[in-house]
Amino acid sequence: MNQPASAYFIEERHDPNETHTLAVLVQNEPGVLARVIGLFSGRGYNIESLTVSETEAQKHLSRITIVTTGTPMVIAQIKNQLDRMIPVYQVVDMTQTRRSIERELAMVKVRGQGEHRVETLRLADAFRARVIDATTESFVFEITGNTDKINQFIDLMRPLGLVEVSRTGVAAIGRGPEGM
Numbered sequence: 042m043n044q045p046a047s048a049y050f051i052e053e054r055h056d057p058n059e060t061h062t063l064a065v066l067v068q069n070e071p072g073v074l075a076r077v078i079g080l081f082s083g084r085g086y087n088i089e090s091l092t093v094s095e096t097e098a099q100k101h102l103s104r105i106t107i108v109t110t111g112t113p114m115v116i117a118q119i120k121n122q123l124d125r126m127i128p129v130y131q132v133v134d135m136t137q138t139r140r141s142i143e144r145e146l147a148m149v150k151v152r153g154q155g156e157h158r159v160e161t162l163r164l165a166d167a168f169r170a171r172v173i174d175a176t177t178e179s180f181v182f183e184i185t186g187n188t189d190k191i192n193q194f195i196d197l198m199r200p201l202g203l204v205e206v207s208r209t210g211v212a213a214i215g216r217g218p219e220g221m
Contacts, residue, residue, distance in 0.1 A: 056112035060089070062135040062143055062213045063120065066221055068128040069095050069103040077105060077129075080122055086111065090145070090188075092210040102130070104221075108188075108211050133221055135213045142216060146209040147191045152179045152202040161201050168194045179204065 067073050074093055081088050090108035095101075109119060116134070123132045135141040149170070151161050158180075165172065165182050168190065174181035179202075184194055188211060195206055215221065 065105040066131040069101045090210040140216045143213045150204040
């Protein structure tokens, strides 16, 4: 019989990682973003997407939208630690509410000539991407949608001459008449 090496046998857990979108309402003051980001980096948590903007100028409030990945226990820990920070007023897990809309904007530059150029325009039309700059050798497209849609568009542009991509990060808002 195989005995554990410790008197305190702890069952090994393999919880699956989940991706969550967190909306964090904070005081708009210098250093707040650095403190929030420090919470993630200091504990080895990863940020997949980050957007920040002042949302209520009169109240000096900003909204930080963070997309992060972790086990359910890690996500709960992140939310609890964010909630305890002084300049943080509210933390909402937009993924758990299941009543949110998430969008991202990307600008995608593609170089191409001849048939590649025609195929690039055809695919852009199918994805409802808008041409915002065009030269005889390249296009810059603006595409808005969920992260999967943008990733799919970028993957299709790679063999056609993808040059460069700039993304805003995820913005999220709850459905319905209630605010955060």
